[in-house]
Amino acid sequence: MARRPFATAIIALACVAAPLLGCRKHKTPGPASSSGGANPAITTAFPRNETLYVGGRQWGEPSSFNPLAGWQDWPVNDMNLIYETLLMYDPLAGKLVPLLGESYTVTDDSVDVAINAAAKWSDGQPLTADDVKYTFDLGKQFKSLLMSPLWTGGYITDVKLGEPRHVVFVLDSKKKNALPVLDACVEIRIVPKHVIEPMLKAANNNIDDFLKQKFDKDPIGSGPYKLLAYSGEKIVTVRDDNYWGNKVFFGGKLPAPKYVTHPIYKSNENFSVGLMQGNVDVSSSFMPRIQEKKVVKAWYDKEPYFVPTSIPMLWPEILHAPLDDVHLRRAMAFAINYKDIRDLAVSGYSDPLESGLVLPTGLEQKFFSADDAKQYGASRYDLDAAKAELKAGGYTAVFKDGELVETHDKAGKKLPTLYIKSPSGWTDWESIVRIVVKGMRAAGIDVRERFIEANVFWGDLYSGNFDLIMFTPTPQPEPSKPWSRFDYVLNSSEWAPQGEKRYKNMGRFNNPKAPGYVARIDELLDQIPRIKDEAELIKAYRELNVLYMKNQPTIPLVYRPNQFYEFTEQHWKGFPTAANPYLPPQMPGERLGTRILWHLTPVGGS
Amino acid sequence: MLRKNPTLRHVLGRAGWYFVTFLVAVAVNFFLPRLGDANPIDAIMARGGAMDSVSAREKEDAYLREFGLAQTDSNGKVVRSADGKPVKTGLASQFVNYVEMSLSGDLGTSILQYPKPVMDIILDAIPWTICLQLPTIILGWLFGNLLGALAAYKRGVFDRVLYPLALLASAIPAFCVGILLVYGLGIKHQWFPAVGGYDPSTTPELSGAFLSSAAYHYVMPFLSIFLIVVGGQSIGMRSMVIYELGTDYVKYAKLLGMKESKILLYTFRNAMLPQLTGLALAIGAMVGGALITEIIFSYPGLGMAILTAIQGNDYPVITGCTLLLSITVLVANFSVDVLLGLLDPRIRAAQAAEAN
């Protein structure tokens, strides 16, 4: 009997020791090698009024902070916290904002970016035009890197050092398309040549081996924060008080939070709970019915709450009957209850859908024509119009007891059931697909939902293995919008047959070798990036959009923000909103949203 | 020597069979995930941002080489068939490669968390799982057995109240308990933190702040498992004790006028033995059992690692985790077999009879 309390004590000890064992590998980068400033002490507790908690960007244990790897984790991917881009894009004003690049000039043949003379790396070395050239040249040498599509896509032929501190991207003389270069300026993070080059050399120039380097030990970047520690539960960055931009952009002011921390939760609802209980300050996770959560705020204080930047859509596989028939595709578009999608599947986080590939609000509004949409578009819930299109295509539906049994084509043959593929577990898409199926079946089109494993989804999507599939083209706000969205949906160059992978126009619309090829579409896609005159540009976009609507190669469903932007002011205040739009709705640390960090103030004094 | 020692012979025999099971399990664990059509590379390819055909193919080749999923020619180029699809490496040669690496302690590299080694993923996750599950299961088992024995012995009102409650507790699905705890104590009343293993404002180390926050976060996940274990164990123990109380040896002992407490001790000991099986099995299965708790409370651990790996077709992680799972379950079962053989005279007798 005497042994019992002992056993209990051991168990109690085990309970307490658990998390300690768990943190066996809690990584704390070593002291800075040659950093100018004092290395911040590894603090054990992070005071709430000095720490900003961000969420929704990291769902599992971080694996790599390598700035060149495509799979980077939170403070690197899309962030300007550790590494920085040349420019930043303001999706509200449609302007490019300086960062490492002080200014830029676009001509017919080149994009010239002047590098800020004050820019320096966290080890004190100056950040030069040579670093920039080196970064982009890596994409020419190693074709699997993020910047390589600039080269492999044939948009640039060279990156040159121009005048002192100038980098010149030489555009392909036939395409003369500067848009992808500008996109790259806001998306490609510049890496330190003096760090990367020796490492690559040590890896015998084998990029696969180099990409395995984690960059988790005091990585050298140019941004306002440094990696402090990380584990499976959180990633912590600490302010670099010597950040070059403090003086250049903010008159010497430091960003308010000393620490920016991303706790790692496993699901959306965990981030929602975090926001509601004040453990997370700002998050880009999906949170349904935000209006019910009193402490959580968004960009707008009423519907649609968020700023739309993208259009999730259905992609029919166009090479084969019956989906090669535009009547059927238009009938499908007319048969969908878009209001139900908006109200139920996305919690009202969308403006009413308009036809075409142009967003009817914000910067793209000038390219939108309500008249065109009304005349040619099919993106409105209209069962009579759907039935008229079906009739025009010679389709008949067989109903029994009000339930659709099958659909026949004009030859009287039964059509196979068409399946809409969507990744299983993507709940909002699941809801959208259910509403779509309900509407189409009511109109007499034999479709069903098919939710597939996410890993199978990507292969099916790119190789064209589907009847219809859910996908959102190029969701990020970029200088090239809406051209890049049209290009992604309609481009038929680099044609690949079904079965081979294709990373644009996966429904394989407008086969250049097929009889019905509309050459005008590819012409317009080629011309638009070169048009300078706005009236002419509007005309070209309208023509392209009408061609899109007439052919209906995809079926838009709803508008979505690229990322959600939810915050609470329980611990920090000063977040931008529609009422105070001093910066766009982006996560602090992400793209232009990085600057929010300088505008925050702790609640209740610091 | 084996002839003379039936117990040892029995143990060795069982060990042999368990080893066979283990070998088959390793093979099944390896081949099952790879039977499907899915290409895990597609999933990581999708993370890479903007792509065109050239850079995508280059990237795909790099991954295929890294994970040994496609055949390569003498220059290290991935071999592709006429329609552009990579020619897959034969499963058999993948398996040989896998066994060789596993024997040297290398479980490969995760695909989803590339370039993280599988071993690191497991080592990072397992302490949390063990520390949440092991004490909970053991405490729940002890407490449940105590309650069950008491109920069987006392009967009456105590039994009539406790027994249906225990039955109910074991009928509630594990996730329901978890969800109700999160909803009731975590969100509605906010008595306990709803998610995580410790407060993000602390760092895992030996400090009061951290330990108290870890203990605070421990309460709800602990309760959600504890309640169910207690329910299940007390039911089992109750029927075992009632059963033992009705056996001939107890009646005989009573006739002999043996002291009540002594009789109780015997019955308790005999009833405990089969309950040990339950304990060992529960411990063996704790990795799988942790899944629900970990998801609901967003608690770190191995269950979560497995689920993520399965959803992403992360073959190396699935195989690594299932290997671990197989080992723990088999070891637990084997220990039960051996222990029961050593402790239970009835089984020992049967073994001796078998030997003759």
Next chain:
Amino acid sequence: MELVKGLFKIPSFLFGLALFLGTLGLAFFGPLLWHIDVVSRVGDPYMAPGAGHWLGTDHLGVDMVSMLITGLRASLYVGFLAGVVATVVGTLIGVYGGYKGGLLDDILTVATNLFLVIPTLIVLILLSSSMEKGRSLTLIALIIGCTTWTWSARAVRAQSASLRARDHVALARINGYSTIEIVLEQILPYLLSYVFMVFILQTATAILTEATISMLGLGPYDSISLGKILNDARTNEALIGGKWWAFIPAMVLVTVIAFSLYVINTAMEGVFNPRLRK
């Protein structure tokens, strides 16, 4: 027969039976009493319970009572199908292995242990991603049945092994009866009540397993089950929003089915295992 009659005198048995028949009744006769419609939107998302819709609506504005009755039917279907599969497979393997012993028994034990070490979840996901139609309700039931039979096999094996030494079995063996005959005529009849109890437990386990699998988001694509209702509630944050009608009723139904089956099982145990009576 005496024993069966005895069963109906036990209050706990009657209570469990009534509870179980109640859920069965709800599943079978519910659609007659309530207009079932799991497609149409009848109100706002997560509309609170009220007249017309006693348990409100789900995240798509669908009537919750309709969802629950449909889900209950699916869960019972999974339970029975998986229960039958698991019991039949487990009993056959257990009885045969237990009676025969020796090498065959060892091989069957390896097979049994093998299923013990390979988690149901993994088998389920892998099979479903290789099947064109994906995870159907029937597939899930079959997989649950095929992976949970192990413990009934172990339990039955122990019983069967203990019967082997009985006189009447030895007598049959001496009289030259074949193994199959002995198993069918001398062993199985003695185990029938036991097998039935195993079936009840397997059914309860299958219903709980399906609910768990679906709750993790790995549920059937083609039907609504109680677990799927719970998963929808979880992923659409009904929990955080305090929309109790979206998850409490489904939880209660799952628990009531499992609880009633457990009560029936223990009551039967008391009757068929005389030593448990007092």
